Amino acid sequence: MALVPCQVLRVAILLSYCSILCNYKAIEMPSHQTYGGSWKFLTFIDLVIQAVFFGICVLTDLSTLLTRDSGNQEQERQLRKLISLRDWTLAVLAFPVGVFVVAVFWTIYAYDREMIYPKLLDNFIPGWLNHGMHTTVLPFILIEMRTSHHQYPSRSSGLAAICTFSVSYILWVCWIHHVTGMWVYPFLEHIGSGARIIFFGSTTILMNFLYLLGEVLNSYIWDTQRSMEEEKEKPKVE
Numbered sequence: 001m002a003l004v005p006c007q008v009l010r011v012a013i014l015l016s017y018c019s020i021l022c023n024y025k026a027i028e029m030p031s032h033q034t035y036g037g038s039w040k041f042l043t044f045i046d047l048v049i050q051a052v053f054f055g056i057c058v059l060t061d062l063s064t065l066l067t068r069d070s071g072n073q074e075q076e077r078q079l080r081k082l083i084s085l086r087d088w089t090l091a092v093l094a095f096p097v098g099v100f101v102v103a104v105f106w107t108i109y110a111y112d113r114e115m116i117y118p119k120l121l122d123n124f125i126p127g128w129l130n131h132g133m134h135t136t137v138l139p140f141i142l143i144e145m146r147t148s149h150h151q152y153p154s155r156s157s158g159l160a161a162i163c164t165f166s167v168s169y170i171l172w173v174c175w176i177h178h179v180t181g182m183w184v185y186p187f188l189e190h191i192g193s194g195a196r197i198i199f200f201g202s203t204t205i206l207m208n209f210l211y212l213l214g215e216v217l218n219s220y221i222w223d224t225q226r227s228m229e230e231e232k233e234k235p236k237v238e
Helices: 006-026 042-067 073-115 119-123 127-134 137-147 155-180 186-190 193-233
Strands: none
Touching (some): 006 137, 042 073, 042 127, 042 137, 073 127, 073 186, 137 193, 155 193
């Protein structure tokens, strides 16, 4: 028996994301007032994705509780649709985008923080909020994967969806540069056009890899869990 029910964990995680988003939006930073506002940053988009995802999880839990033993086929059909939406959101957006943000942010930060998160931002964003945006995303999504089985879409449709998201964000970043003359991320100012193309292509490939990683991890967790349960059910030989 779990120490904390997974339904309670999801509510707590959802509330934490709501708190992070509210605190982030309350910060008066110059970048929030420029073209694109907070929506030009993948970190903010990811926070919204995570909050929406865990909101769907909580809604699914409530719907499951309300439709239990109801015998209403229409309610059960709607619940199956909600579960499918939850699983699709985790597979295509919440896991790959969330892990991407954590991995890329801290990799560039370790190399040269000024390229991704200038020290000036410490005057606006407290350390706990920075970790809420760039660190806790990973353990939260792993907890969700461990506590609930998620049905991944077909590999071709999943990869097509994550590619669409990646390319759309890259085009959005390029459009912002076209309008304002400035890149969203400081390190893009210091590399040439060829290097930018390679970087954008590499990020799309990485997103695809993370989608596949999530698919493999989900299968591994639940195949292992199923094997353990089957092992327990086997009759003991004296």
